[in-house]
Amino acid sequence: MNRELLEKPFDPSQIKQRKGSFGDVLDYIEGASVIQRLNEAFNGDWMFEVLDHHVYDDEVVVLGKLTAAQISKCQFGKSKITRATKDNSIISLGDDLKAAATDSLKKCATLFGVGLHLYFDPPKNGSQPAAAPRSPGNGGSNDPSTDGRLTAKQLSAIFSIAKSKNWSNKDVREFTQEMFGKLPDFLSRKEASAVITHLSGGQTHD
16 A cells, blocks of 8 residues: 555645535545546555445435455445426436445545545635644644544534534534534544634634
């Protein structure tokens, strides 16, 4: 496994932007670029499979598994169901499932380190990233314990700040799923710090 290559930041030309569910501008990498990175890091010796999928009223959800170097990572992916403007009929459920599978693949790849810099790097070219947690350069800590599971204080802070913004618990869950593919309870300390920083507009909690 070539970890250095897996975690290598993508070229700015490969970084795209989209509007997130909560009005933020989020940086992302297209599926083709992620596949290319996996091919380079594992010499093409990797496999992705869909373990399960569900179709809901407005979205499809896929559970995928990425296996490489005898290590497997699982993550959920999702995509909104595309409907016709005229009669609200589903245009292509197959394409929606394909998009959810690609989302799942990309999230699995982040667990190998692919594209993680998009979550933690400072803004580039004036764009705003999903969130920017504390780092040694802006008042953070080099303590390795910050990579452990979030503290009870952090979890409480996330829901408290969200409540002050009139967010429901469902909104919070959807937000952390969009950012890190995890429910709030399973965030790491670093990820929780990123969420709190975003919600509070710069204030951090440990």
